[in-house]
Amino acid sequence: MTSRLEEFELTGDATRQTELYVRAFNSGNVEWVHSLYTEDAVAVWEPGKPLTGEAHRRNVEEAIARGASMQAKTRHAFVTGDTALLIVDWTMDATNEEGVVEHLSGVGVDVLRLGEDGKWRYAIDDPYGEEK
Template sequence: MSQALDLTLTDDPHQQNDVFTDAFNSGEGAVFDQLYRSDAISNLTGRTLTGPERTRAITEFLATKPKLTATVRRTYRTGDTMLLIVDFSVEAVGADGSPEKLDGRCTDVLVRDENGRWIMAIDRPVMHTPNT
């Protein structure tokens, strides 16, 4: 990666979305993982994971260089907790090597940590059912 990403999450949910998208599209699992609490829950890879297993699965997935676009649809905030509803699209390579596009809606829960920094606690993307 030629330049370091600014991973600072502000109170602006659109800025938060931009940071997550940039980190995801970097393809660097270690970079993306910095946006999560160590005990965060994610089903980004299709299984609900936490801790080192979540980190490992996300790192392996991002190594395939998928590309994410995302749009914030709604936000709700109370104190140090924020819920974001995000529509997303991921362009990836399928298991057979063919291009694959995954569209869906994500419910993300961010919390402020003890240093006042926003960080992901729950990442729950849900894929839309493909039209047949």
């Protein structure tokens, strides 16, 4: 997508983070998605396999390149000081390596950290944090 990062603003309201993530992910703009994470963030996009740094970045890029789209809604948000915990119901349609569209869903557990700039970012992103 050709949207510029300047057109996408991080939020100072932790309860809006899920809505912002869905917007960034579905836009196809990889940089928008990456801007939502702390530099040392941990993402567990496959149960039991945490990703950080470049591995996480590649995983985001691959999902977006395959045309994945998602919907999500925050079920619970708990905020204290510079830390927030979100419980999120989500669904995603994603094309796997064989070209088959898969329908994925889960209940995510996300930990956000408030930056010095007053904006929230994911420190831990665990879409499969709560098993059904």
